[in-house]
Amino acid sequence: MKIAIAADLHVGANKFGVSAEKWRAPVVELVDYAIENKLDAVAVAGDVFHHRRPSPAAQEFMYASIEALKSHGIAFMGADGNHDDEVAADSVSATWAFVEATGWYRKVAGNYVWGDTNFVFLPWVTPQAYEVSKGSLEAQNELTQAVVLDQLQKILKPKQKSVLIGHAMVAYAGGTELAPSPGLQWAGKDVVFDYDALAKNFDYVALGHVHDPEQLGYVGSSQPTDWGDANHIKSFQVIETEGECVTGTTVPYRTSLKLLDADPSTMIEDMGKEHYDIARYRQHVTGELLPNPENIADIRKKLSLVADVVESVEITQDRVVAQRIVTDVPLAAMQPTEAVDAWLRQTGAHSKLLKGVRSKFQTVLESSKQ
Numbered sequence: 381m382k383i384a385i386a387a388d389l390h391v392g393a394n395k396f397g398v399s400a401e402k403w404r405a406p407v408v409e410l411v412d413y414a415i416e417n418k419l420d421a422v423a424v425a426g427d428v429f430h431h432r433r434p435s436p437a438a439q440e441f442m443y444a445s446i447e448a449l450k451s452h453g454i455a456f457m458g459a460d461g462n463h464d465d466e467v468a469a470d471s472v473s474a475t476w477a478f479v480e481a482t483g484w485y486r487k488v489a490g491n492y493v494w495g496d497t498n499f500v501f502l503p504w505v506t507p508q509a510y511e512v513s514k515g516s517l518e519a520q521n522e523l524t525q526a527v528v529l530d531q532l533q534k535i536l537k538p539k540q541k542s543v544l545i546g547h548a549m550v551a552y553a554g555g556t557e558l559a560p561s562p563g564l565q566w567a568g569k570d571v572v573f574d575y576d577a578l579a580k581n582f583d584y585v586a587l588g589h590v591h592d593p594e595q596l597g598y599v600g601s602s603q604p605t606d607w608g609d610a611n612h613i614k615s616f617q618v619i620e621t622e623g624e625c626v627t628g629t630t631v632p633y634r635t636s637l638k639l640l641d642a643d644p645s646t647m648i649e650d651m652g653k654e655h656y657d658i659a660r661y662r663q664h665v666t667g668e669l670l671p672n673p674e675n676i677a678d679i680r681k682k683l684s685l686v687a688d689v690v691e692s693v694e695i696t697q698d699r700v701v702a703q704r705i706v707t708d709v710p711l712a713a714m715q716p717t718e719a720v721d722a723w724l725r726q727t728g729a730h731s732k733l734l735k736g737v738r739s740k741f742q743t744v745l746e747s748s749k750q
Contacts, residue, residue, distance in 0.1 A: 381420045381421075381494065381495055381497065381620065381621045381622065382417070382418075382419045382420055382618060382619070382620050382621075383419060383420055383421045383422070383423055383618070383619050383621070384410060384413065384414050384419055384421075384422045384423070384616055384617070384618050384631075385422075385423045385424075385425060385545060385586040385599055385616060385617045385618075385619060385628075386407075386410055386422070386423075386424050386425070386599060386602060386616040386617075387424060387425035387426060387427065387461075387547075387586070387587070387588030387589075387598070387599035387600065387601065387602075387616075388425075388426065388427040388461065388588050388589070388591055388599075388600070388601035388602065388605075389406070389407055389424060389427065389428050389429075389601075389602050389603075390427055390429070390430040390463065390601065390602070390603065390605060391403075391404060391407065391428060391429050391430065391434065391438045391441060391442055392429055392430045392431050392434050392435055392437075392438035393430035393603070393605060395603065395604070395605055395606070395637075396604075396637060396639075396657070396658045396689075396691070397689070398637065398657070400437065400438075400441075402637075403603060404441055405635035405636075406602035406603060406614065406633040406635050406636050407441075407442075407445060407602060408445070408635075409633055409634060409635050410422065410602070410616055410633075411445050411448055411449060413631065414449060414452075414454050415448070415449070415452050415454065417618075418452075419454055419618070420454065420455065420494075421454060421455035421456065421457055421494075422449055422454060422455075422456055422457070423456075423457040423458050423499075423545050423586075424456075424457075424458035424459075424588075425458065425459065425461075425545050425546060425547055425586055425587055425588030425589075425599055426458070426459055426460055426461025426462070426463075426464065426503070426504060426546070426547025426588040426589060427461030427462070427463040427464060427547065427588055427589070427601075428442060428458070428460075428461070428464055428474070428475060429442070429463060429464055429474040429475070430463055431463070431474065432463065432464065432465065432466055432471075432473075432474050433474065434474050439477065443477065446478065446479070446482065450482075455482060455483065456478075456482040456483070456484075457482060457483035457484065457492065457499065457501070457545070458483075458484055458485070458501065458545065459484070459485040459486070459501040459502060459503040459504075459545060459546055459547055460473050460474075460475060460484075460485070460486045460487075460503040460504055460547065461503075461504050461547040461588055461589060462504040462547065462570075462589070464486075464504075465486060465487070465503070465504065467506050467508055468508060469487070469506075469508040469509055469511070473486045483499075483501075485501035485502075485503050486503055487503055487509040488503065488509055488510065488531070489501060489502045489503070489528060489531050489532055489535065489546075490535070491535040493537070493540070495621065496540055496541060496621070497540060497541045497542070497543060497621040497626070498535070498536070498537045498540045498541065498542045498543070499542075499543050499545060500532060500535055500536070500542060500543065500544050500545070500546075500582070501545050501546060502528070502532070502544060502545070502546025502547065502548055503546070503547060504547045504548065504589070505524060505528055505548060505570075505571045506524075506571075507520045507523075507524045507571070510524055510527045510528060512524045512527060521571050521572065524571045525571060525572075525573060528571070528573075529573075529577075532544075532581075533581075536581065541583045541621060541625070541626055542581075542582045542583050542584075543582065543583060543584045543585075543586070543619065543621070543626055544578060544582040544584070544585045544586070544587075545586050545587075546586075546587055546588070547587065547588045547589050548570070548571075548573055548587055548589060549570035549571070549572050549573070549589055549590070550572065550573045550574065550575035550578065550587065550597060551572050551573070551574060551575065552575050552576060552596065553574045553575075553576065570589075575596065575597050578597070579597065583625060583626040584619055584626040584628060585597045586599050586617055586619075586628075587599065588601075591604075591605060591608075591609055591612065592609075592612060593612060593613065593614070593615055593630070594612075599615075599616065599617055600612060600614060600615060601614060602614055602616070602633060602636060603636055603637055604636070604637055604639050607639065607641055607660070609639065610639040610640070610641040611641075613632055614632065614633045614636035615630045615631055615632045615633060616630075616631055616633070617629065617630055617631070618631055637657045637658060638655070638656045638657050638658075639656060639657070639658050639659070640656040640658070640659035640660070640683070640686065640687055641659075641660060641662070642659060642660065642661045642662070642683065643661070643662055643663060644663050646661075648679075648682040648683060648685075648686060649682065651686050654686060655686055655687070655688075656686055656687040656688070657687065657688050657689065658687060658688070658689050658691055659683045659686065659687035659689070659690050659691065660683075660690070660691040660692045660693070660694070661679050661680075661683060661690075661692070661693045661694065662694045662696075663694070663695050663696070664695075664696050664697065665695060665696070665697045666697065666698055670695060670697060671695055676693055676695065679693050680693050705722055705723055705726050706726075707722050711723075716741075716745055717741075717742065717745065720737075720738065720741050721738070724737060724738060
């Protein structure tokens with residue numbers, strides 16, 4: 381059995397000003413790959429949509445993709461992510477119209493046994509979905525962990541291989557059992573699980589939510605959703621469940637946006653045939669060493685040779701913030717010596733230095749009167 385696992389498709393996001401078609405291209409690529417390679421199923425580890433109320437166009441695109449898979453005998457499975465559903469226990473998921481027979485899971489964890497493999501699905505976890513609503517955030521976190529992990533323990537089948545497909549935040553705390561870890565804190569809106577405990581109880585773990593595919597256990601998104609994704613090689617995973625263990629391979633998307641986040645260390649001239657969809661340039665300078673307009677125009681020209689769109693050329697420098705002097709009488713209404721004395725008192729400099737500055741100012745002031 382061969383199954384493709386993707387995550388964080390964020391259909392409808394259309395970041396960086398690209399068209400909907402260009403943004404959806406990796407999903408089309410995923411479907412085509414599954415059909416061409418005669419896979420048994422495609423699973424998504426959450427965040428199919430970017431908005432909890434997706435546009436009709438986004439919905440129609442996903443339903444057409446699912447129907448294309450089903451017409452070739454390929455199942456579609458998965459679980460909701462935080463972008464698909466809201467916190468309230470009675471909220472309506474963006475995936476509400478997905479056909480139940482495809483094996484889509486919302487709110488609480490569930491499983492689907494296929495052959496000799498037990499697929500366990502973990503939708504984005506909220507205390508409300510598990511009826512945990514009392515105590516501090518830390519207490520809710522620990523109690524929700526306990527309830528969720530207890531449910532996972534019940535649906536695990538010791539004599540079958542198990543694959544966890546879910547949308548969750550994890551920490552690498554070194555646990556060994558499916559048990560709540562008191563040391564794992566609430567991370568904003570996320571209940572944090574011990575990755576090592578999950579990994580030791582499942583033959584394969586494929587998670588969504590964190591878009592970085594280099595993070596252990598995470599599949600990664602299909603598109604970069606911000607400049608933090610600039611160096612990620614976007615990909616999906618293909619797992620095989622034949623034999624004694626579950627094996628997985630990484631398949632890079634060919635159609636994901638390529639971002640170039642350039643700075644003074646980037647040798648744009650030496651990039652050769654490398655080409656990017658979006659580029660930007662950032663440089664921080666000190667003092668008054670701002671590049672002249674000709675240099676900025678040259679940077680933009682070089683970027684345009686290796687990228688379709690140059691988003692920005694940003695040159696920043698340290699700002700000198702003037703310290704306001706607070707006095708009962710406005711400085712402008714004071715005699716010059718009084719104004720200097722007020723300024724000297726606020727500088728906090730050594731008394732000997734202040735005395736020297738005051739003396740020098742008095743000399744200059746007297747000479748100007750002559």
